[in-house]
Amino acid sequence: MEKLYQYLPEELVTFVLVTLFSLLIGLSQRRISLKREGETTLFGTDRTFTFIGILGYLLYILDPTDYRLFMGGGAILGLLLTLNYYVKQTRYHVFGVTTIVIALITYCLAPIVATQPSWFYVMVVVTVLLFTELKHTFTELAQRMKNDEMTTLAKFLAISGIILPMLPKENLIPGIDLAPYSIWLATVVVSGISYLSYLLRRYVFHQSGLLVSGIIGGLYSSTATISVLARKSRTATAEEAPEYVASMLMAVSMMFLRFLILIGIFSRETLACIYPYLLIMALVTAGVAWYIHSKLPASVMGKVEEEDSSNPLEFKVALIFAVLFVVFTIATHYTLIYAGTEGLNLLSFISGFSDITPFILNLLQGTGGVATIVITACSMQAIISNIIVNMCYGWAFAGRKSALRPWILRGFGTVITINLFLLLFFYLV
Template sequence: MEQLYSYVPRELVTFVLVTLFSLLIGLSQRRISLKREGETTLFGTDRTFTFIGILGYLLYILDPTDMRLFMGGGAVLGLLLGLNYYVKQSQFHVFGVTTIIIALITYCLAPIVSTQPSWFYVMVIVTVLLLTELKHTFTEFAQRMKNDEMITLAKFLAISGIILPMLPHKNLIPDINLTPYSIWLATVVVSGISYLSYLLKRYVFHESGTLVSGIIGGLYSSTATISVLARKSRKASEQEATEYVAAMLLAVSMMFLRFMILILIFSREIFTSIYPYLLIMSVVAAVVAWFIHSRHRRSKDVTDEPEDEDSSNPLEFKVALIFATLFVVFTVLTHYTLVYAGTGGLNLLSFVSGFSDITPFILNLLQNIGGVAAVVITACSMQAIISNILVNMCYALFFAGKGSKLRPWILGGFGVVIACNLVLLLFFYI
């Protein structure tokens, strides 16, 4: 935008932008106000907001240094807006002040456009338009919020913005790279991804079906998602059976993407060597899920009902405590395994870690092992994921029940994914 000043006078560009932005705000505000309040309580029309913006520009350029005229015009405008609000409140019992705030922002556009870079004043306009248009959306969002939702958000802000910066970087155990800061950093990152998936599932995809539940749940915890889906599949009809297996495999697919994000955050070196494997396996799991999903079409009388809402809180203290404990345990185990058993023992530990949450083990590999080659860390991460997928398959078989119609699909789908993982791991070692 600033390049136009080389060809067109600055004053002309500023005037056109202020007028255009004021008109856009006026059009948006007029539509919303008419729908909410009606013509009788409306503070002017779209032209009124346009003239407010032009007035602000004229008073600004007449005294750009001291800005006495601009401030005086703002005071007069504020007085008129106050009188309008008094009439609305006393005669029509309308108490909203959104129109007043937007009118004052419109009046301030002239100095903003004149003194700030283009990205800033465009951001201001976009924000005003979005917040004006999304009023109904925010109302629905607030109605769906649980009573303790703000407490949950406060918890996340506290653990990430207050507790984390205060923790020391001093090792807790001699000769082991384990600090309070590294433990809590891993907890914050994992909790942040889990909290984001929780918000997506509850407020964006709250009416989603089985497949979307598998996708969103995989960002949080593939093991928990697969266990829940397997339990719910006991009540599923024969036409719905493949939907649950496909959703489980989509959760596995998202697990690979989740580890891609975590590895990218903690180690760029490991990410460059492991991301092709994770990306390929995510695609393989998604393709197998699509294949299973397409095997049986639903009959016409079967409707796609939304999944039961999972009200679990991903920021519960006990969840963070369990993760931090596992992180410490795997850090100590990894250190002494390397000391007494070398990389061979570390390879064995990577398979054993799959029987629990592998996230603490992988994050420990990324943060706390400085003397181990990147290729060993990459291989151990891959092996831990393979082991965890095998455990997830066992969970799916167990929770689905002995007589479940899902058992052949679970064995076949997970078997293909595990086999492809093993083949890629062999190629990696070769």
């Protein structure tokens, strides 16, 4: 935008921009106000907002030193807006000061356009337009919010913005790379991904089908998602069974992508080594899930799952993760001392019986002396071990007479076999 000043007078460009932006804001505000209040209580029209922006520009350039004219015009505009609000409140019982604030922002466009870079004043206009148009969206969002939603957000801000910066970065145990800051950093990253998946599930895909539930749930915890789906499948018919198994496999597929994100955050070297294998694993698992999904009868397609509004962001979950991180850090340290990389390989398979995220993040953060190729192999082994455990969870929670069991064996068995071949290929290469 600044390049226009090389070909056109600066005053002309600024005037045109202020006029255009004021008109856009006026058009948006007029449409919303007509829907909400009607013509009787409307403060001006789209032309009114345009003239407010032009007036602000004229008074700004007439006294560019002390800005007395601009401030005086703002005071008069504020007085007129106050009188308008008083009449609406007393005579028509219409409340709300959104129009007043937007009018004052429109009046301030002139100095903003004249003094600030283009990205800034465009951002201001876009923000005003978006928040004006999204009024009903925010209303629906507030109606769907649970009573403790703001408390949950405050918890996340507390653990990430208050607790994390205050923690020391010195090691707790001499010789072991285990600092309070690194422990809580891993907790914050995982909690952030979990919280994001919860927000997507509740406010974006709140009426989604089983496949979408598996995708969103896999961002949080594939084990928890598979366990919940297996329990819910007990009332499913034989025709609906493939849909549940396909959703479970989509949760596993998203698990691979979740670890790609976590590995990319904590270790670029490991990411460069492991990303082809994790991507192939994710695509293969998603392909198997889609194949099983395609076996559904047409009558079952598009079935909607009841909403699961459970919130994964709890302090006890964060504390459990932190404890597991400490346990795996100490276990990894002494395993390397007394058993070497062979013991670390065994530990990677054992970690699959619990939450493998602390084990993998510990490998990425706390084992600087371990080669990247060993970290990659152990991460893949832990993931495969965890998939086997997830298959057992799905098998057990589905029930003895469940129609899911054959589909679970076929689907998970295919994924595990291909992943084992990929792991073998990794060792051979």
